[in-house]
């Protein structure tokens with residue numbers, strides 16, 4: 001037996017929050033947006049227009065006090081996640097928190113402590129790539145072993161451009177953060193070290209940035225990863241992964257949509273940004289979280305079906321070390337985690 005339709009409070013109605021509001025309203029079953037928490041009034045009004053029946057609030061505390069939500073989806077900027085996570089945990093709500101869990105290991109650890117005090121794992125972190133069909137297929141290939149052992153991964157994460165508020169460290173904390181979660185997950189291993197190399201600078205990148213960057217990672221099973229992180233490619237959005245096995249090579253993420261052969265040329269669509277490239281993954285992530293949250297509230301299952309707060313903490317440590325590597329190009333920086341609390345095993 002599951003709980004009735006899940007009433008979701010979306011906290012933060014900027015780019016991602018609005019995308020999730022449309023998703024929940026139009027494509028997700030078993031849930032509706034009952035509240036939007038957004039201090040910017042114009043954004044709040046636009047958001048509630050896209051979510052029939054939703055109430056607007058300026059602060060999460062007000063939405064909780066009004067009893068307007070059964071669960072929350074957090075889409076405020078990362079540095080504000082802790083301030084929203086703590087009252088939501090205190091209210092014992094199921095939570096889907098956009099990446100990163102929080103921007104640094106200390107605040108992520110405080111969140112782990114608050115979650116443990118709440119008595120259950122209630123936080124799912126929005127590392128949506130784990131729900132992308134191609135990443136899932138590749139992970140199955142790794143674990144089935146039909147192409148032999150995985151040896152190396154060559155990855156590229158390319159954005160057409162980035163907004164004004166995007167700063168140098170965000171190459172790691174906002175962008176590479178996804179690979180720091182998904183590549184160890186894909187390879188079935190832990191991240192052991194990171195190194196950043198700086199190739200020639202792209203003259204088209206904003207003045208404040210030194211990029212692209214090359215990130216080298218060593219995993220606990222000996223797999224080596226090289227990742228090109230590039231945020232000024234102009235042509236569109238592309239996230240590719242090539243996995244080199246003992247007896248085969250697999251690639252994902254190269255083409256988007258129709259391939260056309262015409263007038264002596266061939267062409268394939270390119271995604272403009274992550275909202276289209278990972279649309280299926282975001283949908284799957286939110287649907288699985290809604291189903292888990294309903295089961296958790298009904299007492300028939302866990303609140304989480306995907307990356308949890310420990311994954312968020314692990315990635316916060318990796319990002320901290322990644323930023324150190326970014327500031328010391330050519331230096332190998334180790335990644336060490338404390339013992340995982342029994343609660344998360």
Ligand SMILES: NC(=O)C1=CN([C@@H]2O[C@H](COP(=O)(O)OP(=O)(O)OC[C@H]3O[C@@H](n4cnc5c(N)ncnc54)[C@H](O)[C@@H]3O)[C@@H](O)[C@H]2O)C=CC1
Pocket residue numbers: 011012013014015016017037038039040043058059060074075076077078080098099100126128174274
């Ligand atoms: N999974 C993915 O691929 C992506 C995830 N993100 C993540 O989504 C989150 C939001 O990013 P964006 O939508 O790009 O940011 P944004 O800046 O477009 O939107 C954030 C919104 O939060 C609101 N806000 C600020 N303080 C608030 C508070 N105390 N309570 C409620 N709302 C508050 C702001 O007014 C703004 O409307 C970040 O954690 C970001 O890392 C962003 C892009 C892609």
Ligand SMILES: O=C1[C@@H](O)[C@H](O)[C@@H](O)[C@H](O)[C@H]1O
Pocket residue numbers: 159174175178274
């Ligand atoms: O999370 C995201 C953005 O914040 C980030 O800026 C992009 O580089 C990522 O591809 C996207 O998925």
